Amino acid sequence: MGKLEISLDNIDYxxxxxxxxxxxxxxxxxxxxxxxxxxxxxxxxxxxxxxxVILQYNxxxxxxxLDQNLLSFIFIKTSDIIGEQGVAYTLAEIPxxxxxxxxxxxxxxxxxxxxxxAAGLVDLMRNTLGKIEGIISTRTTIVLxxxxxxxxLVIPNPNA
Amino acid sequence: MGKLEISLDNIDYxxxxxxxxxxxxxxxxxxxxxxxxxxxxxxxxxxxxxxxVILQYNxxxxxxxLDQNLLSFIFIKTSDIIGEQGVAYTLAEIPxxxxxxxxxxxxxxxxxxxxxxAAGLVDLMRNTLGKIEGIISTRTTIVLxxxxxxxxLVIPNPNA
DNA sequence: ACAAAAATAAGAATAATATTCAGATAAAGA
DNA sequence: TCTTTATCTGAATATTATTCTTATTTTTGT
Numbered sequence: 001m002g003k004l005e006i007s008l009d010n011i012d013y014x015x016x017x018x019x020x021x022x023x024x025x026x027x028x029x030x031x032x033x034x035x036x037x038x039x040x041x042x043x044x045x046x047x048x049x050x051x052x053v054i055l056q057y058n059x060x061x062x063x064x065x066l067d068q069n070l071l072s073f074i075f076i077k078t079s080d081i082i083g084e085q086g087v088a089y090t091l092a093e094i095p096x097x098x099x100x101x102x103x104x105x106x107x108x109x110x111x112x113x114x115x116x117x118a119a120g121l122v123d124l125m126r127n128t129l130g131k132i133e134g135i136i137s138t139r140t141t142i143v144l145x146x147x148x149x150x151x152x153l154v155i156p157n158p159n160a
Numbered sequence: 161m162g163k164l165e166i167s168l169d170n171i172d173y174x175x176x177x178x179x180x181x182x183x184x185x186x187x188x189x190x191x192x193x194x195x196x197x198x199x200x201x202x203x204x205x206x207x208x209x210x211x212x213v214i215l216q217y218n219x220x221x222x223x224x225x226l227d228q229n230l231l232s233f234i235f236i237k238t239s240d241i242i243g244e245q246g247v248a249y250t251l252a253e254i255p256x257x258x259x260x261x262x263x264x265x266x267x268x269x270x271x272x273x274x275x276x277x278a279a280g281l282v283d284l285m286r287n288t289l290g291k292i293e294g295i296i297s298t299r300t301t302i303v304l305x306x307x308x309x310x311x312x313l314v315i316p317n318p319n320a
Numbered sequence: 321a322c323a324a325a326a327a328t329a330a331g332a333a334t335a336a337t338a339t340t341c342a343g344a345t346a347a348a349g350a
Numbered sequence: 351t352c353t354t355t356a357t358c359t360g361a362a363t364a365t366t367a368t369t370c371t372t373a374t375t376t377t378t379g380t
Contacts, residue, residue, distance in 0.1 A: 006225050019219035023183045026367095028337055037359050042339070044357090053225040058218065058311065059179035065166050065213040066176075066313050071261070073233075073270065085307060092308035100307040101231070110233065110301065114313065141270065147245060147260040148252035151218065151311065153226050153274065186338095188366055197330050202368070204328090 006051055011036075015044055016053070017155045023057040068114045071143040072121055076109045076129075077136040087134045096124055108136075166211055171196075175204060176213070177315045183217040228274045231303040232281055236269045236289075237296040247294045256284055268296075 008016075014034055018025050027045070031038040048054045063069065078087040085102060091111055092100045099112035115121045121140075129135060168176075174194055178185050187205070191198040208214045223229065238247040245262060251271055252260045259272035275281045281300075289295060 023217040023219040055220045057183040059183040060215045088307040095314045099309045101303040102305040104302040142264040143261040145262040147248040149259045154255045
């Protein structure tokens with residue numbers, strides 16, 4: 001329950017579009033853009049948070065500024081029983097692991113990892129992944145360059 | 161230039177940590193937490209934006225709320241000459257494509273795609289990817305369940 | 321080590337925004 | 351039609367953002 005009874009109207013979509021592009025846009029600006037009172041916007045935004053339509057607000061930080069230059073994807077085969085996800089939760093707790101996906105096929109999981117450099121990746125695989133019970137094998141894909149990396153969703157157009 | 165001369169101190173790290181967790185935290189709150197004047201925080205945040213340490217602020221929206229229930233990763237082989245990325249930029253323009261990575265090995269690119277459902281994915285592959293010149297082959301991995309999905313970076317600890 | 325220059329912070333004043341709330345309006349249900 | 355619920359506006363107040371001056375610290379160059 002909860003997730004099911006979500007009904008969003010065009011005003012909500014417009015708010016979401018604005019917030020998705022700049023989460024620090026203030027109520028007053030949104031209100032002006034939509035031709036409404038700030039108090040109405042505030043109420044809607046709060047409701048969107050309550051309904052868990054907006055999950056959180058985060059600042060996107062430049063990985064290079066923090067010397068995190070290497071991005072990798074790692075496929076992980078485990079002895080996890082299908083449906084169980086013991087290893088997945090362990091993986092999720094590793095700070096360098098940004099994403100953990102349970103994938104179809106026999107690969108098990110796909111994780112996304114950000115490390116300082118190649119040495120950092122090796123270190124992580126040896127000292128962290130290597131010590132997790134239930135990991136059978138890994139296959140690593142190194143990212144040479146990222147052309148696009150966003151979380152933005154396609155939001156329905158209000159003019160439709 | 162620009163990216164190279166970035167030097168961040170512990171106060172910056174603390175600001176980044178706060179902002180990464182909640183991009184809507186206001187200056188006054190950050191100032192209180194760090195025991196500084198709001199004006200000083202404001203100046204630092206602006207500088208972090210200018211230096212492109214903070215790239216943007218975005219609201220994370222629940223994909224389920226917008227009926228975007230299927231997440232997929234697609235490996236794409238292309239006829240792109242190594243170093244060139246013609247296809248990559250074309251892929252990056254597709255709204256459903258959240259990420260485009262140039263990867264090592266002969267696979268070419270790895271993209272992350274979010275669609276309504278399986279039908280939406282098929283549609284995208286046929287009508288959008290299928291019409292891009294230079295794509296030789298694709299290999300798709302479907303995500304059954306996402307255990308973790310964040311962009312948060314590991315920020316150096318101020319107490320070190 | 322010293323002086324000059326640059327960067328950073330505090331604090332006060334003002335501008336702008338957030339938030340609350342009462343009343344008006346509209347939509348949905350009985 | 352009457353009632354209930356949801357949403358909006360507009361005004362009042364609380365809080366925050368922003369600017370600017372002064373003080374302090376840090377850096378740079380000699």
